[in-house]
Amino acid sequence: MKRALYVLLGLAVAAALWEGYKAVGNPDGTVLFGVRILPRADDLSMPHLWTVLERLGRPELTGGRPVWIVVASACLFTLGITAAGFVIGALIGLLLAVAMERFRIVERGLLPYVILSQTVPLVALAPLVAGWGGTIMPPWAVVSVIAAYLAFFPVAVGMLRGLQSPSASGVELMRSYAAGWWRTLVKLRFPSALPYLFPALRLAGAAAVVGAVVGEISTGTRGGIGRLIIEYSREATSDPAKVYTAMLGAAVLGLVVAGLVSLLELPLMRHRRHVEVVTL
């Protein structure tokens, strides 16, 4: 409750800063040594907040659907892609983590690549898998693949840390009960991994949204919010408020995904503490 209040407070401060800068800022931006270091404050670059809100209610083009409906349906489309990517990515991450925990040699061979895959901008691959759309899978599935690629990593690393978190005495206790690998996994390792898993899932959720938005843009998939941002930003000179409505949609999408992921953990994590996962 208190947290929500703080977030609203932060939003109010951000809105005040925006309008405040519009009031005092140079309409053509501040140029220092030939570089524009402060943005233009005119209505074309920074429309009033109420203009953006009001734009949501008006039709997209004359006679078309209202903008908010267009934005909302685009968000839903992207939400579907994100969800598919998130589920695939999380499953792959879980399987990888279990495999790495089970076989030391798999961990030795794969973990460096799992970590490497995040230090290098492989999202840059997004335009390259665009060719898969329509040939070996539908275009939206390509975007899901990109989202899944971004989502698997935090889960794999967080889960591996979690599975390895039980103390040696806990493992030895299970051994003294003559429990095999599987029973140890189910009774000891999974429960102790939960506090690591859920923060990792949250990171994965956020990453999947980024993957879906970037993926839509670079593969040119129509119908989603990422594509809408690009389309609307091309109209920025004639209809500046429009691109902000799409931005707003993307922000709401991010929050909805974060909220849904948090709902997952509610029944399981009531009495437990989170462990911060450092992925890199």
Add this chain to the structure above:
Amino acid sequence: MSAVVVDKVTKTFNRGRTDEVTALSEVDLTVADGELVSLIGPSGCGKSTLLRLIADLIQPSTGTVTVAGQSAGQARKEQAYGIAFQQAGLFEWRTVLRNVELPLELRGLSKRERKARAEEMLTLVGLEDFAGHYPAQLSGGMQQRVAIARALAVQPPLLLMDEPFGALDEMTRERLQSELLGICTQTGTSTVFVTHSISEAVFLSNRVVVMSARPGRITASITVDLPSRDDAGRQSPAFFEKITEVRQALRGTPAAAPPPRASEGAAAGTDAR
């Protein structure tokens, strides 16, 4: 002048709330110059609380604490004591030498003086060869010795120790006890030593102060006078007699020497089993 005078100190935590706890009730304690006094008692008897009151880490609810003739707060500001805890609490980003230098640094000593003094202290605890190491490279016992060197660095007239050897194995513990005794005799430092090991208390102290819990109070004060404080001393009959005496005092059975009690005479009478 006494090193420490604790006068009718009561300490209550969470005052006025439902979870109010009286950690110490009407405690009097005097530590003479050069004396080594151990505080011993079950968990929750307030021995650590008493030590922290002397260190001015917390303030008494009523009563006064005097350290070397001045208030505890004043003594803290003048670094009139050195302190060591159960955890060494070394600063992992400083080398061993720089850890010992820290209190001197805060006193504003020059770089050269600091280094000379810190090296002297490290020699005292036998770690002069490890000056350039980082704490993470040392064993637990070595870390604790660095912490003691750090406590001694300002050459304080008073040393406060809160179970400093509690986390160490028995062998290391006995070695460090002898080292501590050597240092204290050499420097003439007064010491208040909190422990829950009876043999440790008897071996180290001139006087063992026994405390009981709920509310925390002093129930006995046993003077120890061993023939010698070395391995022979550890095996002397006097040593074992004192251990028995402290153990009985801890259990509440009247010991051979009647403990000085203020208001508990009636309760103690019915206590004999």
Add this chain to the structure above:
Amino acid sequence: MKWTRAVLPPVIVGVLAIVAWELTVSLGRIAPFILPAPSAIWKELVAQRQNVWEAALASGTNALIGLIAGAALGILVAMAASRFKPLTEVSIPFAAVLNALPIIALAPILNNMFESTSSIPRRLVTAIIVFFPVFVNTLRGLREVNPIHQELMRTYAASGWTFSVKVRLPGALPYVFTGLRQASSLAVIAAVVAEYFGGLQTGLGSRITSAAAFTAYPRAWAFVIGACLLGLVFYLTTLLLERLAMPWRTRLIA
């Protein structure tokens, strides 16, 4: 011996993966638009090395400037926030919420607010993305102080300032570097991907998209390799700095 045990398995996996990739593509007759062969990518990389180098330099500059600006701001704001408790309590949930948003999508807006022919928008979006991990981790480090250190400094009658300089800041350093490690990779990713959203087209991102648009897939992959190397350089440099700044740490990446 220990060295080979750590290095050998990943090297074997890497070599096997490349061989399998090459064989799958050439034997399976997979079209280059689905997956080009490693040999074809390597040929393009050699042929295009001048272009890759120049594009990497442009993206690297953007990433570096964004990284430095964002990290400096993150550390400063975290230091300010840790001094005032209410500010900490407001900023932590707020940062958590902002972290869930696709910040990279700000790129087109920034292109409008500045001009699409300057490098500022790409650098700005990089700086904003870098800001969060650095801020969150630094703040956590500044708030977590060993209680024994706190008591010790009190027995030394140390002032608030001394406490900050001698205990709080060095204690927070490992956390700062955790943030910087994440940020260094994010900076490169942001600098490359921001170009997908329009704006000035001089870096690796635009080279990848234009090569893909001309269906020159091996060439696009060559630029991706360039991006990977750039990311690696950033990450390893940060690791090196961490090592130099904290000689007391016996292990990296705990």
